[in-house]
Amino acid sequence: MGFIKMEASASKLIVRNLRKSFRTQRSEESVQVFEGISFEVFPSEFISLVGPSGCGKTTFLRILDGLIPHDDGEILLDGKTVIKPGPDKGFVFQESSLLPWRTVLDNVILGLELQGIRGSESRKKAEWYIALVGLAGFEHHYPHELSGGMQQRVNLARALIVDPQVLLMDEPFASLDAQTREIMQAELLKMWNQTKKTVIFVTHQIEEAIFLSDRVVVFSARPARIREIVKVGIPRPRSLSVKRSKEFLDLADHVWDIIQEEVLKSMGREREEGVL
Amino acid sequence: MNAATKKDPLVPAWLRSSRMIAACSVIIGIVIWQLFYEGLTRTPYFREYSINHFLASPWQVVQTFGELYRSGELFRHSYFSFLEFVYGFSLAIVVGIPIGFAMAIHRKTNYYLDPWVSCIYATPTVALAPIIMVWFGLGIFPNSLVVFLGAVFPILLNTYTGIKSVRENLVNVVRAFGGSPLQVFFKVMIPDATPAIITGLRLAVGRAVISVVVAELFGSEAGLGFMVYFYSQRFLPGPVFVGIVVLVAFGILSFLALEKLQGWLSPWYTYQLQRQIHRLETE
Amino acid sequence: MSAFGKIYRSQEKKFDAVVSVILGLVIWELVDSLMIRNPLVLVGPWRVAEAFMKLLSQGVLARHIYATFGEFILGYLIGVAVGIGVGILMALSRRAKEILNPWVTIWYNAPIILLAPLFITALGLGIASKIAIVFIGAVFPVLFNTYTGMTTVDGRLVEAVRAFGGTRWQIFFKVTVPGALPLVMTGLRLSVGRALVGAIVSEFFGARAGIGYLITAASEAFRTSEALVGVVLLAIGGYVTFEALKYIERKIAPWYEYKV
Numbered sequence: 001m002g003f004i005k006m007e008a009s010a011s012k013l014i015v016r017n018l019r020k021s022f023r024t025q026r027s028e029e030s031v032q033v034f035e036g037i038s039f040e041v042f043p044s045e046f047i048s049l050v051g052p053s054g055c056g057k058t059t060f061l062r063i064l065d066g067l068i069p070h071d072d073g074e075i076l077l078d079g080k081t082v083i084k085p086g087p088d089k090g091f092v093f094q095e096s097s098l099l100p101w102r103t104v105l106d107n108v109i110l111g112l113e114l115q116g117i118r119g120s121e122s123r124k125k126a127e128w129y130i131a132l133v134g135l136a137g138f139e140h141h142y143p144h145e146l147s148g149g150m151q152q153r154v155n156l157a158r159a160l161i162v163d164p165q166v167l168l169m170d171e172p173f174a175s176l177d178a179q180t181r182e183i184m185q186a187e188l189l190k191m192w193n194q195t196k197k198t199v200i201f202v203t204h205q206i207e208e209a210i211f212l213s214d215r216v217v218v219f220s221a222r223p224a225r226i227r228e229i230v231k232v233g234i235p236r237p238r239s240l241s242v243k244r245s246k247e248f249l250d251l252a253d254h255v256w257d258i259i260q261e262e263v264l265k266s267m268g269r270e271r272e273e274g275v276l
Numbered sequence: 277m278n279a280a281t282k283k284d285p286l287v288p289a290w291l292r293s294s295r296m297i298a299a300c301s302v303i304i305g306i307v308i309w310q311l312f313y314e315g316l317t318r319t320p321y322f323r324e325y326s327i328n329h330f331l332a333s334p335w336q337v338v339q340t341f342g343e344l345y346r347s348g349e350l351f352r353h354s355y356f357s358f359l360e361f362v363y364g365f366s367l368a369i370v371v372g373i374p375i376g377f378a379m380a381i382h383r384k385t386n387y388y389l390d391p392w393v394s395c396i397y398a399t400p401t402v403a404l405a406p407i408i409m410v411w412f413g414l415g416i417f418p419n420s421l422v423v424f425l426g427a428v429f430p431i432l433l434n435t436y437t438g439i440k441s442v443r444e445n446l447v448n449v450v451r452a453f454g455g456s457p458l459q460v461f462f463k464v465m466i467p468d469a470t471p472a473i474i475t476g477l478r479l480a481v482g483r484a485v486i487s488v489v490v491a492e493l494f495g496s497e498a499g500l501g502f503m504v505y506f507y508s509q510r511f512l513p514g515p516v517f518v519g520i521v522v523l524v525a526f527g528i529l530s531f532l533a534l535e536k537l538q539g540w541l542s543p544w545y546t547y548q549l550q551r552q553i554h555r556l557e558t559e
Numbered sequence: 560m561s562a563f564g565k566i567y568r569s570q571e572k573k574f575d576a577v578v579s580v581i582l583g584l585v586i587w588e589l590v591d592s593l594m595i596r597n598p599l600v601l602v603g604p605w606r607v608a609e610a611f612m613k614l615l616s617q618g619v620l621a622r623h624i625y626a627t628f629g630e631f632i633l634g635y636l637i638g639v640a641v642g643i644g645v646g647i648l649m650a651l652s653r654r655a656k657e658i659l660n661p662w663v664t665i666w667y668n669a670p671i672i673l674l675a676p677l678f679i680t681a682l683g684l685g686i687a688s689k690i691a692i693v694f695i696g697a698v699f700p701v702l703f704n705t706y707t708g709m710t711t712v713d714g715r716l717v718e719a720v721r722a723f724g725g726t727r728w729q730i731f732f733k734v735t736v737p738g739a740l741p742l743v744m745t746g747l748r749l750s751v752g753r754a755l756v757g758a759i760v761s762e763f764f765g766a767r768a769g770i771g772y773l774i775t776a777a778s779e780a781f782r783t784s785e786a787l788v789g790v791v792l793l794a795i796g797g798y799v800t801f802e803a804l805k806y807i808e809r810k811i812a813p814w815y816e817y818k819v
Contacts, residue, residue: 065452086454093452097445100544101467110463114455144547162453298661305662330680387575392583398797399790400756403771406763406778407786486670490760501673505764508676516677524669531668 010079012198013041013064013166018073020056020063032223033059036073039217039226041166041198048201048209050255051219051227052263057202058094060224061168064200065091078165087111090164090197092155094171098143104130104154105139111162129157132191149180156188160195167199174204185211186240193237206255210234211243216251218258221266227258310334329511337521340514349503354522356498357488360416364423365484372428372480373473376435393432401425401483402490409494419491419499426487427480434476438469471545474538481530485523602784607791610784619773624792626768627758630686634693635754639747642698646705646743650735656706667699671757675764689761689769696757697750704746708739737812744808751800755793 018037021030033056041047049057062068064075066085075082077089085091098107108126112118130139133153143151152172159167173181185208192199203209209216216230232251234242242248313333316322332340344350379386379393405422412418442465450460492501500519507515539546584604591603614620649656649663675692682688716734725733762771770789777785 067448067452084454085452089452091449091452093445093449095445097449099446099449099464099467101542110450111453114450114453114459114463142544144544294657297657301658302661302665325681327681330677384575387572388579390572391576391580395794395798398752398801399794400752400759400797402756403759403774403790403793406775407783407790410778410781410783410786482668482670486672486756486760489670489672490763493763504673505676508680511680513677513680516673520669520673523673524665527668527670528665 010043011040011076012043012045012078013200014074014076015039015064016074016076018060018063018075019071020059020068021071034219034222034224037224037226038073039229041200043198044196045215046192046199046201046213048203048213048216049219050203050206050209050216050259051224052221052259052266053204054266055219055222055224055262057219058170060219061091061170061200061202064166065089065168067091087115087162088165090159090162090167092152092159092167092169092172094174096143096148096151096175098151098154098158100143103140103142104135104146107143107154108158108161110158115162125161126157129161130154132160132194133157134187147180148176149184152176152184153187156191160191160197165198167197169199169201171202171204173208181208182240188212189236189238206252206259207243207248210248210251210255211238211240216255218255219262221262221269227262230255306334326511328513330508330513332513332517336514337517341518341521344515344518350518350522353498353500353503353519356416356496356502357492357500357523358526360419360423360488360491360499361484363416363420364487365427365480367420367424368427368431368480368484369477371424372431372476373435376432376476377439379432380436380439393429397429397433401429402487405487405490406494408491414494414496419488419496422491423484423487427484430479430483431473431476434479435469435473438472438476439465441472442468467542471538471542474534474541478531478534478538481534482527485527489523602787606784607787610782611788611791614785614788620788620792622768623770623773623789626686626766626772627762627770628796630689630693630761630769631754631758633686634690634757635697635750637690638694638697638750638754639701641694642701642746642750643705643743645698646702646746647709649702649706650709651731663699663702666695667703671695671753672760675757675761679761679765684765684767689758689766692761693754693757696753700749700753701743701746704742704749705739708742708746709735711742712738740812741808744804744812748801748804751797751804755797755800759793 016038019035020033022033023030037060049060051057059068063070064082066082066089082089098104099110102110105123105126108130109122112122112125127136127139130136133156135150135153135157138146138150143154146154155172173184176184189212201209201212210230210232213232216232218227218230219225220227230251234245234247310333313331316327316331321327341350375389379389402422404425408418408421412421446464446468447460450464455463488499489501489504492499493505496502500523504516504519507513507519588603588605591606611620645659649659671692674695675688678688678691682691712735716738717730720730720734758769759771759774762769763775766772770792774786774789777783777789
C-alpha cells in the first residue's frame with residue numbers, strides 16, 4: 001500500500017557524548033543523570049535499553065525525542081540534529097495516553113491532524129494501521145471501552161501513522177498483565193517485520209528486551225553510562241518458544257549479572273547517603 | 277442503583293426502588309407538613325404566636341401560586357430576576373474563565389492575582405450589595421453586578437483547577453507529534469478541563485441565585501427577591517413560599533441541565549469518576 | 560546568585576503577593592484621590608482606614624463584631640454537629656439515605672436566604688433568628704460532604720480490615736472515619752462561606768447590630784467608608800477562618816494531598 005519504506009544503510013541515529021543533569025527541588029545540588037553517553041543505531045534495527053530502576057532510561061528516551069532538553073552532546077537523526085519533538089520521531093508512552101474523548105479512529109488520526117493533513121486519505125490510512133495492529137472493527141470505540149492491551153495497540157497505530165523515522169517506545173507493555181504482555185511482544189515483532197521501522201525500546205524486563213531486539217544496551221546505575229551493548233544473535237523470525245532456548249537463557253543471565261552488579265552498587269551508595 | 281432488597285415480598289420491586297422511595301419521601305413530607313399546619317391551627321398557639329404570619333401550608337402555597345400565576349405577577353417577577361441572573365452569570369463566564377485560564381498557565385499572573393482572588397473568595401460578596409446600590413443606584417444593572425460578583429469566583433477557581441490538572445502525559449502526546457502550543461490548547465487542554473469548568477458553573481449557579489435575591493432586597497421594584505421581601509413585610513407567607521419554590525426549582529433545573537451538558541460534552545468523564553468511586557453500603 | 564536573588568527564588572510567591580497587594584492599594588488610592596471627586600462613590604483605602612479608626616474609638620466596632628461573630632459561631636457549630644451526625648446516619652443506613660436524600664438535595668441547592676424574613680418574623684430581630692439561618696446555611700455542605708466522605712472510602716482498605724476479621728464497628732472507626740476526614744474538612748470549609756452569608760444577609764433583613772447591619776446602615780446614610788470597613792472586616796474574618804480550618808485539616812489528616 002505504499003506506506004512502508006526501505007531504509008538506506010548509513011546510521012539512522014547517532015548519539016554523541018550526551019550529558020544531562022537535574023536540579024532537585026529540595027536541595028540546590030544537581031543530580032547528574034548521565035555523563036557522556038554515545039552510541040549508534042542502524043536503520044531498521046530493533047534496540048532495547050535496559051538498566052537498573054531509576055537509571056534514567058525514560059529520561060534518555062525523552063531526550064532523544066526532543067521532549068526534554070539535554071545539557072551537552074549531540075543527537076543526530078538521519079544526519080540532522082534533533083532539537084524538538086516532531087512526527088519524524090514516533091513516541092509510544094507507557095501509561096494510557098489515548099485522548100479519552102476521541103474514538104480509536106480519531107486518536108490514530110491525531111498525528112496527521114496535527115500536521116494539518118485532513119480528509120478521506122488520512123481516514124483510510126488510519127483504518128489501515130488500525131487493521132495492522134489487529135483492531136479492525138473497533139474504529140468507533142472509545143478508549144475506556146478497550147482493554148489495556150488493545151489501548152496499547154491503538155497507541156502503536158497512532159505512532160506509526162505519521163511514518164516516523166524512528167520509533168521510541170517507553171515501557172509500553174509495563175501496565176499489561178503477563179499473558180497479554182507476551183502476546184503483545186509477538187505482535188510487535190510481527191508489525192515490526194512488516195514496517196521495518198528503527199525502534200528504540202525501553203523496558204525493565206530483560207527477557208522482553210532480548211526477545212525483541214537485535215542489540216541490547218545495558219545502562220549502569222546513576223550517573224548512567226553504557227556498561228555494555230549485548231548483541232542478540234538469535235535468528236529471526238523469532239517465536240515465543242525461543243525464550244526457553246539455551247542461547248536465550250545465557251544471554252539473559254549475562255545481562256542480569258551486569259544489572260545486578262549495578263543495582264547492588266547503587267543500593268550501596270544509597271545506604272551511604274542515608275536513603276536506605 | 278436498585279440493589280435487590282431481600283425483605284418484604286409483599287411490596288413489588290418497582291415500588292422499592294430508590295426513585296420511588298425518594299418520591300414517596302417528598303410526598304409524605306409534604307403531607308406531614310400539611311397535617312402539622314392543620315393541627316397547629318386548632319391549637320391556641322396559632323393565634324397567640326400569629327403563626328399564619330410566617331408559616332403557610334402546602335395547600336395555601338398551591339393556591340397562592342395559582343393566584344400569582346393568573347395575575348401575571350409571578351411571571352413579571354420571575355422574568356426580572358431571570359434577566360439579572362443571565363446578565364450577571366454571562367459576565368461571570370466571560371471574565372472568570374479567561375482569568376482562571378491565565379492564572380493556570382502563567383506563573384506570574386497567578387502569583388500576582390492570587391492574594392486578591394483568595395481574599396475576595398473568602399468574603400461573602402453579597403455583603404457588597406448595599407454598597408453597590410449606593411454606587412450604581414437601582415435597577416437591573418447594579419443587581420446583575422452583584423450576581424456577577426457572586427458567580428465569578430467559583431467559575432474562576434474551577435477553571436484554574438481544571439486547567440492545572442490537565443493530564444501531562446496527554447499534553448506530551450501532542451507535543452511528541454510536534455504539535456504547537458495552540459494545538460495543545462485546543463486538542464488537549466480544553467477537552468480535559470471542560471468537566472471541571474462545568475462543575476464550576478454548577479457551583480456558581482447556587483451563589484448567583486442567592487445574589488439575585490440579596491440584590492433585590494435593596495430596592496428593586498420587581499423580582500422574586502423583592503416579592504419575597506414585600507410579602508414578608510405584610511405578613512403573607514404564601515407568596516414567600518411560592519417565591520422560594522420557584523427559585524429552588526430554577527436552581528435545581530439549572531444544576532441538572534448543566535449536569536446533562538457535562539455528560540454530553542464529556543461522556544468519558546462519568547466513566548472516569550465511576551472508576552474512582554468505591555461505593556460502600558453497609559446495611 | 561546574590562543573597563536577594565536566592566531569597567526571592569524561594570519565596571517568590573509570597574513576595575509577589577505582597578507586591579501585588581501594595582500595588583493594588585496604591586492604585587485604588589490614586590484613583591480615589593485624583594479622579595473621582597464624589598466622596599459617596601469611590602472610597603480609597605486611606606479613608607477606609609480613617610473610618611476604621613473612628614469606629615474603633617467609638618467602641619461601636621466591638622459591638623458589631625461581637626454580634627456577627629456570635630451568630631456565626633453558634634449557628635456554625637450547631638450546623639456542623641447536626642450535619643456530621645445526619646451525614647453519618649445516612650452513610651450507615653441505606654434506608655435513611657434514600658428517605659432523606661431528596662430533601663437534602665433540595666435544601667442544599669435552595670437559596671435558604673429566602674427563609675430569612677420568615678425566620679425573623681417568627682423569631683424576632685434578635686440573635687435567635689440569625690442563628691437559625693446560619694445553621695441552615697452551614698448544615699448542608701457539612702452533611703453532604705460527610706456522607707460522601709464516608710461512602711467513598713477506598714473499598715480495598717475496608718476489605719483489608721475485614722480480611723483481618725475486623726467487625727463492622729472496627730471498620731467504621733479505623734477505616735471509614737479517618738478516610739472520610741478530608742472530605743469532612745472540605746465540607747466544614749464550604750460551610751464557612753454559607754454560614755457567613757447567612758449571618759450577613761439575615762442582618763440585612765433586620766437586625767440591631769452586627770457587621771451586616773453596619774454595612775446597611777452606613778450605606779443608607781451614604782457613609783460608604785464605614786460600609787467598606789464592614790466589608791474588610793468580613794474579608795479578614797473569612798480569610799482567618801479559612802486558614803484556621805486548613806491548619807486543622809493538616810493536623811488531623813496530614814496524609815491527604817492537595818493536587819492543586
